[in-house]
Amino acid sequence: MTLENIKLDIDYVRSQFPAFRDPLSKDWSFFENAGGSYVPKNVIDKLTYFMTSTKVQPYAEYPMSKIAGENMDRATELFAQMINAKKNEILIGGSTSINLYVLSNALKKFINHDDEVIVTNQDHEANISPWRRLSEIGAKIIEWKFDLNSHELKLSDLESLITNKTKILAVTHCSNIVGSVNNLKKISELAHKNNIIVIGDGVSYAPHGFPDVKELDVDFYTFSLYKTYGPHLALLYGKEEILRDLPNQNHEFLNGKYPYTINPGGPNHEELSSLVGIYEYFNDLYNHHFKDNNLSIQNKISKINALIAQHEENLANPILSKISCMDDLNLIGRNKIVNKNRAPTISFFSKSKTSKEISNFFLKNKVATRNDNFYAWRCLKDLGLSTSDGVVRLSIVHYNNNQDTELVLSTLDKLNNL
Numbered sequence: 001m002t003l004e005n006i007k008l009d010i011d012y013v014r015s016q017f018p019a020f021r022d023p024l025s026k027d028w029s030f031f032e033n034a035g036g037s038y039v040p041k042n043v044i045d046k047l048t049y050f051m052t053s054t055k056v057q058p059y060a061e062y063p064m065s066k067i068a069g070e071n072m073d074r075a076t077e078l079f080a081q082m083i084n085a086k087k088n089e090i091l092i093g094g095s096t097s098i099n100l101y102v103l104s105n106a107l108k109k110f111i112n113h114d115d116e117v118i119v120t121n122q123d124h125e126a127n128i129s130p131w132r133r134l135s136e137i138g139a140k141i142i143e144w145k146f147d148l149n150s151h152e153l154k155l156s157d158l159e160s161l162i163t164n165k166t167k168i169l170a171v172t173h174c175s176n177i178v179g180s181v182n183n184l185k186k187i188s189e190l191a192h193k194n195n196i197i198v199i200g201d202g203v204s205y206a207p208h209g210f211p212d213v214k215e216l217d218v219d220f221y222t223f224s225l226y227k228t229y230g231p232h233l234a235l236l237y238g239k240e241e242i243l244r245d246l247p248n249q250n251h252e253f254l255n256g257k258y259p260y261t262i263n264p265g266g267p268n269h270e271e272l273s274s275l276v277g278i279y280e281y282f283n284d285l286y287n288h289h290f291k292d293n294n295l296s297i298q299n300k301i302s303k304i305n306a307l308i309a310q311h312e313e314n315l316a317n318p319i320l321s322k323i324s325c326m327d328d329l330n331l332i333g334r335n336k337i338v339n340k341n342r343a344p345t346i347s348f349f350s351k352s353k354t355s356k357e358i359s360n361f362f363l364k365n366k367v368a369t370r371n372d373n374f375y376a377w378r379c380l381k382d383l384g385l386s387t388s389d390g391v392v393r394l395s396i397v398h399y400n401n402n403q404d405t406e407l408v409l410s411t412l413d414k415l416n417n418l
């Protein structure tokens with residue numbers, strides 16, 4: 001069998017997520033995945049095991065403690081392999097926002113007065129404000145603005161912003177509003193020619209397939225594990241050669257123990273250990289669809305990514321097409337996914353109704369969604385939209401199914417009667 005004729009077994013996928021059988025959630029079509037995803041039962045089991053059997057201080061020699069520490073270490077090791085990094089290049093923190101603040105504080109070391117830092121107006125604020133605050137130590141902040149017709153960031157615009165003073169570029173891999181996938185590999189290539197450190201925000205990208213960070217060649221990359229089927233934590237990857245040079249922001253005696261020293265404290269232990277469940281879920285998914293067991297973890301992930309991308313494209317394209325054809329609705333970003341050039345994160349607004357009215361109508365029809373600025377308020381402001389009413393966002397991940405898409409399409413049909 002070739003990859004072309006293997007399809008994601010959606011019934012198998014959904015059987016792994018208890019939320020689809022839970023009385024509170026089972027009757028809803030869930031389209032708020034870009035806010036936070038459901039978790040598979042492996043994650044819940046790992047969390048329960050930690051709390052039941054190993055809820056003690058880890059890394060001592062008695063069994064409960066030893067196993068706690070082993071499971072925590074295993075989580076970082078597996079995630080490193082899933083994204084093609086080394087174990088000491090992974091830092092797990094409370095959220096992407098926290099991780100990026102901590103990182104920006106550490107990177108101050110490389111910033112001199114009048115150095116330039118490039119941020120975008122397409123990013124979530126988490127990857128803007130920590131970098132904008134570098135102005136407090138004299139950095140000049142330069143904004144890479146998206147094109148107002150396509151809503152996309154153009155590489156040629158970036159090229160014209162780079163000078164010999166540019167030190168840092170913070171850019172999203174995929175906007176949580178526009179959905180377009182930015183070519184981080186090309187962006188990194190251009191930045192590195194100019195000795196610029198690249199920070200990629202993968203929060204809206206990673207739920208649709210874990211990236212290969214070496215292939216992207218970013219210096220730092222971050223995503224929120226609570227949106228990639230896990231508990232409320234976030235991962236920060238950093239190239240070892242840079243991490244090694246960052247100041248110790250933890251206790252003085254820990255000097256040299258990077259990346260542990262980047263964060264002033266450690267992550268939530270039980271949640272960290274439960275990340276092993278995300279790996280197990282993806283490994284089960286691989287074994288369910290493919291036979292070859294000699295592949296590396298990262299290669300298995302890449303095959304699963306292809307299945308997921310195809311499935312998500314099939315679900316999202318009819319919705320994108322419908323919204324873009326409706327007179328009263330304005331779709332943000334591309335109206336079709338081709339070769340994963342766009343995430344199935346679909347934002348739109350109405351010419352005649354508020355986003356709140358539209359999202360309430362979806363709720364009435366059992367489509368779980370919401371209206372908001374989703375903390376991408378600069379993006380909304382520059383699109384000329386209200387940052388309080390915001391946009392309606394329907395975000396899909398691989399456990400959504402055809403019935404979900406049908407329900408959205410029929411709800412859109414009924415919108416005119418609202």
Ligand SMILES: Cc1ncc(COP(=O)(O)O)c(C=O)c1O
Pocket residue numbers: 034035094095096097098123124126127172174175176201203204224234374
């Ligand atoms: C694209 C993007 N970046 C960053 C964040 C911030 O993530 P966290 O909630 O983990 O701080 C979000 C959260 O929604 C996001 O969508």
